[in-house]
Amino acid sequence: MPYQVLIVEDQEMPRQLFEIFVKSDPRYAHAASISNAELAIDFCRHGRIDLILMDVMTELGSSGLDAAEAIKKEFPETRIIIVTSMPExxxxxxxxxxxxDSFWYKEAQKEPILAVMERTMAGERIYPDEPPLVRIGCASNHDFSQRELEILRELIAGDSNTEIGKRLGISASTVKYHVQNMLEKTGMHTRTELAAVARSLGIAIK
Amino acid sequence: MRGFVTLPVPAQNLVCFWALLVCLGGIANAVLLWRQKRRLLCAAGALCFLGAYFFLHVCRAGTEWRLNGADDPLTMALLRLPGGVILAALLLTTAVCILLYRSVSAWRKTHITSASIKESVDGLPAGVCYYLEDGRCIFSNHRMNDLCLSLLGQTLQNGKALYALVKESPIYAMPDGTAVSFRHRLLTYEGAPLHELIADDITELYEKTEQLRADNERSRRLAENMRAYGETISDTVRQQEILQAKINIHDEMNRMILATGRAIQSGSEAERRETLKIWQNQALLLCKEADRREKSSTVSDLNTLASVIGLRLVWKGMPKSREPAVLTLFLAAAREAMTNAAKHAKAETLTIAVSEDAAALRAQFTNDGAPPAPEIAESGGLAVLRRRLEAAGGSMQIETAPGFCLAVRIPKGGTSHAVSGFDRGGSGDAPAAL
Structure with a gap:
């Protein structure tokens, strides 16, 4: 009996692509495709779903990761592969x-999705070692430290150093120091430029 | 007769002139030392003067004695002193005089006088002014005079008038590009009130403040832009994702065309069939997509879910709002209605009636299943839904006859004012049994 696959993807094109892949392999059956991650759990409740291909940013801002968490709690047997193009x-x-169970970068990963699906169903957990390399100014996302990425995420909201510091539990001058470091690494001139570029590349998403 | 009088007359005159100089020097020293409040040295200066004066007196007396003879015994005794002694006394007096004068100038260099105070205060960048209760100015410096001239148009005479002007707004940008800030203090000097008015030079501070204000304004604008950008970013990213996906599809098609070309040229029958099947699938998908694209993805998601549950959805109107907050609540209500219809009522059809105006979206979910008990306990999903709706300023109503009907009102535009007036009346709290 083929595995029932649910596709959660709000973009028409990648969704079509996943459907083509799922339908091309007799080991999988396409159960349904939806745009909103919040609904995925309903499909698990009302029928058998073996595998979910889950996007992270889905319709109406609903998070695929939140949905995956709820599903994993209620249906631990259901395998979930997160598929995203964001290097966050x-x-x-x-x-x-x-x-x-697994994590797959849409554009950057060499291994085809069908191979990842197959290994995941065989019980493997497949994770890329790190997000795909994305150039930002003179640097890449791999050049940023954990703390810098945290600050970058807050920077996107347009908050001041003081507000960011308060949220992360550090001082405003520390925030300023890290921001300055990131500006030096990337060669960008303003924090606004840095935040805008980082967000549009998907390096940091709040 | 030995002594001074035996000297030749030009020498006598020269010595007299010398004594006159020492006499004047003694007076000057005494006066200066008196002003420096050094009384002891002042007395020494005075003694110099007296000594020199007495000598002059003796000279005059000597001349008279030569002419008329003299009887003053003291003068006679002095006149009889040897010339060397008189010369030595005069020399000593001169030396004392010079030493005193040097002491006076040395003291001047190491001590503060009122003139030096005035001089240094005049050099200050700040304006300083002290005036009495009646406004009479007793001390002021150049800077304060200049400030007064530009602010009042007259020289500084009345400190009170200047203070009255600067009392309300103490900060002034002057025409020469500087900025000053006035401050006032009431002091007591020798039991009488003394007013102190100081104009601090805050040019740099003022410029920095102006700069800061401009910078703050700039960063506020940037933050605003950033927020606006943050709001539109998900759309932008989505567009980029779509573009990327289109590229992928394009590449996929390309690959398929190549594979097809190969299959046609050299492939086996089975291979050709396989290729044909893939093309068919692709075409089918695209056709389905074109059909589906008309509807919002929320509606299509709900239809997909309904088909899995085995429920038929009858749409009477569709949600037109694109606000995520509104659609999220609508989706939550629809999920709840679908779950209830399938689980409790075992219904086959769920009718969703949607009406919308500028203020709110109203949706009514009716199922054709078995009617529930007239009093249903609102718990679990329904209670959560009510809380979410009411938190957003909306409302929810449940009717149990003739069938189960869930009605919700979802406000638009993110306003949170709760409006209780609902299509079918009644307060939202009681599980109404109509």
């Missing part, structure tokens, strides 16, 4: 924490 490093970490 914290997602990788969070996916591991909530027990997502």
């Amino acid at each position: 490093a914290s997602w990788l970490k969070r996916a591991r924490e909530i027990g997502v």
Whole structure:
């Protein structure tokens, strides 16, 4: 009996692509495709779902990671592969924490999705070592420290150093120091430029 | 007769002139030392003067004696002193005089006088002024005079008038590009009130403040831009994702075309069939997509879910709002209605009636299943839904006859004012049994 696959993807094109892949392999059956991650759990409740291909940023801002967490709690047997094109490093970490089975970067990963699906169904957990390399100014996302990425995430909201510091539990001057470091690494001139570019590249998403 | 009088007359005159100089020097020293409040040295100066004066007196007396003879015994005794002694006395007096004068100038260099105070205060960048209760100015410096001239248009005479002007707004930007800040203090001097008015030079501070204000304004604008950017970013990213996906599809098609070309040229029958099947799948998908694209993905998601549950959805109107907050609540209500219809009522059809105006979206979910007990306990999903709706300023109503009906009102535009007036009336709290 083929595995029932649920596709959670709000973009038409990648969704079509996943459907083509799922339908091309007789070991999988396409159960349904939806845009909003919040609904995924309903499909698990009302029928058998063996595997979910889950995007992170889905319709109406609903988070695929939140949905995956709820599903893993209620249906630990259901395998979940997070598929995303955003190199946001914290997602990788969070996916591991909530027990997502595999993680696949849409454009950057060499291994085809079908191979990842096959290994995941065989019980393997497949995670890329790190997010795909994305150039930002003179640096890449791999050049940023954990703390810098945290600050970058807060920077996107347009908050002041004091507000960011308060949220992360550090002083405003420390925040300023890290921001300055990032500006030097990337060769950018303003924090606004840094935040805008980082967000649009998906290096940091709040 | 030996002594001074035996000297030749020009020599006598020269000595007299010398004594006159010492006499004047003694007076000057005494006066200066008196002003420096050094009384002891002042007395020494005075003694110099007296000595020199007495000598002059003796000279005059000597001349008279030569002419008329003299009887003053003291003068006679002095006149009889040898010339060397008189010369030595005069020399000593001169030396004392010079030493005193040097002491006076040395003291001047190491001590503060009122003139030196005035001089140094005049050099200050700040304006300083002290005036009495009636406004009479007793001390002021150049800077304060200049300030007064530019502010009042007259020289500083009345400190009170200047203070009255600067009392309300103490900071002034002067025409020469500087900025000053006035401050006032009431002191007591020798039992009488003394007013102190000081104008601090805050040019640099003022410029920095202006700069800071401009910078703050700039960063506020940037933060605003950033926020606006943050709001539109998900759309932008989505567009980029779509573009990337289109590229992928394009590449996929390309690959398929190449594979097809190969299959046609050299492939086996089975291979050609396989290729044909893939093309068919692709075409089918694209057709389905074109059909689906018309509807919002929320609606299509709900339809997909309904088909899995085995429920038929009848739409009477569709949600048109694109606000994520509104659609999220609508989706939550629809999920709840679908779960109830399938689980409790075993219904086949769920009718969703949606009406919308500028203020709110109203949706009514009715199922054709078995009617529930007239009093249903609102717990679990329904209670959560009510809390979410009411937190957003919306409302929710449940009717149990003739069938189960869930009605929700979701306000638009993120306003949170709760409006209780609902289509079918009644307060939202009681599980109404109509």
